[in-house]
Amino acid sequence: MSLNPLLPFLMAGDPSLEVLPGYLSEARALGIEALELGLPHSDPIADGPVLQAAAHRAIARGATPRRILESLAGITASPDLILFTYLNPLLQLGLEPLLRLLEPTPVRALLVVDLPEGEEPAFETALRAAGYPLVPLLAPTTGLARAQRLLEARPDPGPAAPFAQRFAYVVARLGVTGAGQATDLGPLTARLRDLRGITARPLAVGFGLSDPVSLQTVRDLGATPIIGSALVAELTSGSLIRTSLGARLPR
Amino acid sequence: MNDAFTLPTRFGTQGLGGCYAPETLMQPLLDLEAAFRAALEDPGFQAELKGELRHFVGRPTPLTPAPRLAAKLGLKALLLKREDLTHTGAHKINNALAQAILARRMGKTEIIAETGAGQHGVAAAAACARLGLRCTVYMGVTDMARQAPNVARMRLFGATVVPVEAGQGTLKEAVNEALRAWAGRCTEAHYILGSALGPHPFPTLVRTFQTVIGEEARAQALEQTSGLPEAVIACAGGGSNGLGLLVPFLGDPLRRLAVEAGGHGPALGEHAARLDGGRMGVLHGCKTLLLQDEHGHTAETASVSAGLDYPALGPELAALVLDGQVEVRRASDDEALAAARLLCQMEGILPALESSHALALLPSLAAEGVATVLLGLSGRGDKDLSTYQSRLEI
Numbered sequence: 103m104s105l106n107p108l109l110p111f112l113m114a115g116d117p118s119l120e121v122l123p124g125y126l127s128e129a130r131a132l133g134i135e136a137l138e139l140g141l142p143h144s145d146p147i148a149d150g151p152v153l154q155a156a157a158h159r160a161i162a163r164g165a166t167p168r169r170i171l172e173s174l175a176g177i178t179a180s181p182d183l184i185l186f187t188y189l190n191p192l193l194q195l196g197l198e199p200l201l202r203l204l205e206p207t208p209v210r211a212l213l214v215v216d217l218p219e220g221e222e223p224a225f226e227t228a229l230r231a232a233g234y235p236l237v238p239l240l241a242p243t244t245g246l247a248r249a250q251r252l253l254e255a256r257p258d259p260g261p262a263a264p265f266a267q268r269f270a271y272v273v274a275r276l277g278v279t280g281a282g283q284a285t286d287l288g289p290l291t292a293r294l295r296d297l298r299g300i301t302a303r304p305l306a307v308g309f310g311l312s313d314p315v316s317l318q319t320v321r322d323l324g325a326t327p328i329i330g331s332a333l334v335a336e337l338t339s340g341s342l343i344r345t346s347l348g349a350r351l352p353r
Numbered sequence: 354m355n356d357a358f359t360l361p362t363r364f365g366t367q368g369l370g371g372c373y374a375p376e377t378l379m380q381p382l383l384d385l386e387a388a389f390r391a392a393l394e395d396p397g398f399q400a401e402l403k404g405e406l407r408h409f410v411g412r413p414t415p416l417t418p419a420p421r422l423a424a425k426l427g428l429k430a431l432l433l434k435r436e437d438l439t440h441t442g443a444h445k446i447n448n449a450l451a452q453a454i455l456a457r458r459m460g461k462t463e464i465i466a467e468t469g470a471g472q473h474g475v476a477a478a479a480a481c482a483r484l485g486l487r488c489t490v491y492m493g494v495t496d497m498a499r500q501a502p503n504v505a506r507m508r509l510f511g512a513t514v515v516p517v518e519a520g521q522g523t524l525k526e527a528v529n530e531a532l533r534a535w536a537g538r539c540t541e542a543h544y545i546l547g548s549a550l551g552p553h554p555f556p557t558l559v560r561t562f563q564t565v566i567g568e569e570a571r572a573q574a575l576e577q578t579s580g581l582p583e584a585v586i587a588c589a590g591g592g593s594n595g596l597g598l599l600v601p602f603l604g605d606p607l608r609r610l611a612v613e614a615g616g617h618g619p620a621l622g623e624h625a626a627r628l629d630g631g632r633m634g635v636l637h638g639c640k641t642l643l644l645q646d647e648h649g650h651t652a653e654t655a656s657v658s659a660g661l662d663y664p665a666l667g668p669e670l671a672a673l674v675l676d677g678q679v680e681v682r683r684a685s686d687d688e689a690l691a692a693a694r695l696l697c698q699m700e701g702i703l704p705a706l707e708s709s710h711a712l713a714l715l716p717s718l719a720a721e722g723v724a725t726v727l728l729g730l731s732g733r734g735d736k737d738l739s740t741y742q743s744r745l746e747i
């Protein structure tokens with residue numbers, strides 16, 4: 103199994119919905135296999151200042167969940183998308199409309215930040231049955247026994263499935279998303295070794311990663327680095343997605 | 354390691370509440386529930402809490418008859434449960450102190466709290482000073498301006514008050530920031546949520562520590578008067594003083610009412626009345642009645658009262674409402690202000706703006722033929738003097 107070298111995060115609607123198809127096709131052209139697409143929420147309790155601001159800009163510009171998903175309809179020049187979202191916008195759309203909106207898009211999985219396994223079992227089961235598994239999250243506070251249970255509850259569909267539907271998200275540190283405070287990757291070595299002891303599925307590591315060196319450190323540990331706030335901040339200040347992603351891909 | 358909750362996490366026939374928390378907070382929440390259950394069964398904890406409630410908080414608080422106001426409003430009797438007389442001036446101390454004791458038992462060294470009106474922040478800061486815990490309070494900038502005396506009190510008690518600039522700068526944003534801070538410091542810090550809100554076990558924890566209000570009030574009513582009143586009423590922000598007062602009366606044949614902030618108009622964004630204006634949704638870790646737009650984004654709210662200016666009704670109170678055990682009504686800014694002035698003039702008691710919303714409903718209750726009312730006076734109005742001065746032109 104070759105390692106997916108980078109899992110980028112973008113906030114849908116920031117700077118605008120119009121640029122999104124171009125971003126996605128450029129990411130695809132660079133060989134990006136999967137990409138987390140943030141659905142902006144008014145109260146992103148797990149996000150730091152950069153993604154909060156991006157979400158609020160996107161909402162102010164009219165990037166509603168429905169418009170975002172409609173804008174993705176028919177797009178094929180794109181990495182597989184993981185819809186990164188809070189629960190309430192999905193609940194307000196409702197299951198059936200959500201599934202209809204997802205159907206023509208490149209979305210392959212959902213990461214619902216505030217939906218622990220077991221809180222909405224019918225909703226989660228229906229999504230999985232329709233081809234949209236929920237990504238399991240493993241935090242620094244998640245003990246190994248709990249991690250094992252979470253991985254079983256959101257199982258790996260197996261090697262035939264795309265990365266987007268298989269990986270588990272390993273949260274690199276306590277706190278919220280954001281590159282503001284450097285993440286100490288020291289504890290990660292032991293953590294990934296422990297997790298490797300209980301699962302063979304792909305692991306992606308996120309929260310606070312930004313510079314090429316820390317991304318490579320994660321790769322050297324056999325996991326896919328996630329780049330979110332740092333990428334969003336660069337795009338906001340005018341960087342081209344090709345440049346920002348290219349600089350972070352291994353040569 | 355505790356890997357499952359033991360207490361019920363849902364309320365009512367529609368299953369409100371729950372634990373919609375980011376994974377980082379799940380183990381801290383599981384640990385909190387375990388510590389809470391252990392404390393409830395520990396006579397040592399119970400004795401310490403009881404002692405502190407008596408000697409530090411000043412419990413039991415009086416149940417004060419208000420005969421002049423009752424006569425003026427056409428009621429036969431009005432009884433005020435005087436949470437305004439607790440140390441720090443509102444019911445918030447009942448919960449803050451109990452949770453601070455719990456946190457110390459858990460070996461935590463720091464307390465994180467959010468605050469709207471500042472009463473919960475002051476209560477948390479006071480409890481922390483008393484117990485020797487570090488305290489950080491998150492408060493929206495709008496609320497810091499309108500409840501300035503409480504900001505000064507928190508700082509005097511040694512707390513760090515962190516201004517929250519985001520959004521409207523009110524309670525919702527303060528809760529967002531407190532949750533984020535807790536996710537970063539959950540190993541050493543306990544988050545004392547100030548109302549019956551948030552992910553399990555917070556709603557149950559807060560309600561448990563607040564029912565002392567209603568237990569006392571019920572016993573006092575039976576002792577001081579010929580029986581129970583016809584109606585029991587409280588204001589409702591998140592719902593902690595409301596549940597605290599009303600839950601002990603759930604088995605009684607009387608009307609139970611909670612009053613929300615009607616703000617300055619009926620449109621979304623002009624009030625904080627979640628029953629009429631809200632739909633089922635998830636915010637801050639629980640499923641409940643929520644003011645939101647069609648996209649699931651939280652709506653703006655408005656109220657002259659910072660403590661009621663919050664878009665979600667606590668899940669247990671919302672469940673009691675939906676299941677027909679509690680009635681929800683609303684009072685406007687102007688009605689609350691007028692009711693505050695009347696209580697001052699008739700009884701010499703200065704109520705908090707929050708509590709004034711409950712007072713504002715008394716004329717309607719009298720008009721509906723209710724003769725005897727027990728009202729939860731959740732806090733005192735010193736913090737609101739500048740609002741009273743400007744809005745009542747005194």
Ligand SMILES: Cc1ncc(COP(=O)(O)O)c(C=O)c1O
Binds near residue numbers: 471
């Ligand atoms: C005096 C007073 N009453 C009521 C409230 C509303 O909160 P809850 O509904 O949780 O009692 C507050 C909140 O700040 C308050 O300070």
